[in-house]
Amino acid sequence: MITSEHELRALCQRALQTKRVAIDTEFFWERTFYPQLGVVQLGLSADELYLIDAIALPSLPGLGGVLADENTQLILHDAVQDLQILSRHTGSLPRNIFDTRRAAGFAGLPSTISLANLLQEMLQITLPKGETRSDWLQRPLSEAQYEYALDDIRHMPELCDRLCAMASERELAEALAEEMQSYDDPSLYADLPMDAAYNRYKPARWPLPRRPLLYTLSCWRETEARRLDRPRSHIMQDADLMAIVQYAPGNDIELNAVRGLARNTLLRHRAAILNAITAAATIDPLTLPETAPREERMSTEFKQRVETRIKGIKEKAEKTGLDPALIGPKADITALV
Template identity: 30%
Template sequence: MTLITNTDALRVFCAPLHSEPFITVDTEFMREKTYWPQLCLVQIGGPDAAVAVDPLAEGMDLTPLYELLDNRNVTKVFHAARQDLEIFLHLSNRLPAPLFDTQIAAMVCGFGESVGYEHLVSKLANARLDKGSRFTDWAMRPLSDRQIKYAMADVTHLRVAYQKLRNQLECENRTQWIEEEMEVLRDPATYRPDPMQIYQRIKGKKGNGRFLAVLRELAAWREREAQYRDIPRNRVLRDEILVEIAHHTPETPKTLSRTRGLSEKAAHGLTGIAILDAVKRGLETPREQWPQLPARPDLPRGIGPTSDLLKVLLKKVSEDANVAGRLIASSAEVDLIAGLGENAIVPALGGWRREIFGKDALRLRAGELALAIRGNQLIIREISDQLAE
């Protein structure tokens, strides 16, 4: 086990990796009390050795690591990469590239949805992991040998898993099947949401355009405040408080102080001023700029049984093809196919998804196919064959 605590050692370790086809990468971080994740450890796996890098060590400069992550000739392999990538984007203002996420790849290799690292490496690398340090405080120093050993396992076994998944994808011509999911990871906007769009994540946002305009301003203010103070957004104000304020649109600190969950001190202080300013901006938003909730498609009544049948088909084809059903079509997308048929604008009716599911889904909906049970197996049958018997 090697723990790197100075920049020179990091530079020496990274130098030969620039000529390697791939490296494995993982991070340990803390986020319970902050908006931005606090990077506490970086693990890097090469062909001959793996190290843990301490970014909290005095004088540590991660530039050699960032240069390696920037090398377009070296694939950076992660498992469940999203939070790791968010950290690197925040610290270096760029994303590692090119990258490969084994959790996404596993979705088209028979491991189901969101497979955990422990299960993946047990199957592909025949490795058993000690997960006793899963909930450790990674910001505490010094790190124990057990913590470092736990962290290193997240990149050592990942090399074997990556090679086997990559080979399977190539052999089965499925590399492009995960491209859409990978493209989301490559987009900086995935990790830098527009504050003016954050309101869409809030539950219970039922109301007219005026209400939504106020809620949008309140949520945007809270997001910027959380970023500036580096605290979780709900420690600024909880969602339900924003919703209540947006409904009642207070205009003075006194009326604002009646909001449940908001202290009188906050209502009459700087926080109250900022909230009232946000409410005012929302109320002054011209009607033509009011946000609108996405319109729900006007689906025919009584499509429930049809949708349920198509979901059975989806489950069958996902198991037959060893692909996670969610990657083929979501439940809402299946409902659209049930109600609108070929007119449904969903990914399942295009590309490889159409070939393994969409085409048969449309035929099943049109009465050209049937589902039947033979023995204990679900099978797909042509209606004409069924009628001929």
């Protein structure tokens, strides 16, 4: 395992010369807001496989240059989460991505297929599953952990080649290349905007006067969770947040009277909750995102038109060997009808 900056920088230089790298990560995610990165796997070929100790080298010196190099192809499976973690640790934005999971959808397979199933289907290789829930922060790693981590990248270049060949056979090579370019979007690797914390509670279902407090409380909790790197529930439970919004206290006395609110929450966060209440009073609910009432029911005729469009898309996709799920979610198709 690579544990020194010198070793890692040397490996990254070789990776840049190779122009093609398989990457994976192993992490632990239970008591923090962000995943705790334990190991990074780097493969230059089927025989040149390396593990990087992300605990000894948290900023992963040199790896950011590999991620950001437009001339070095990065091969991953289900790429976004791994790249989000690596981008946060290195400060670099990934480029030139090949996601084998997504690419499977252009080769006559589901675009949501697991790596184990994809390797079995394409290469008749069976991956062991014993270390799926392993502790990747422990040191030293076990021999089983080493083998598990290396197996995840060992066959990625061959898998990439096979998927590209199958997409070409279906005359989908250009579409596959275009799909992979979407991974160059920097927004994929950034923290979600604060509006996302608010939208988790489906604000359109809340009475209009309650939405400003829902917004200020949810955004405060999200900010604290990120700052302290703790799960949202460690800052405030959903039940407590919704109880406050439902009761809509206007001052400290009314806050004390909120039913179902844990006393511990008040002891820890009274000032912050009162600040959120004060801030909410200054917000026009009509200026908040997702506040316009949504049509919960569609007419029977409209539903039939949507289903007809979805059926047509599915039939056309299946004829070309393209996974219909790649066309877009039902909500997007509905918006176009």
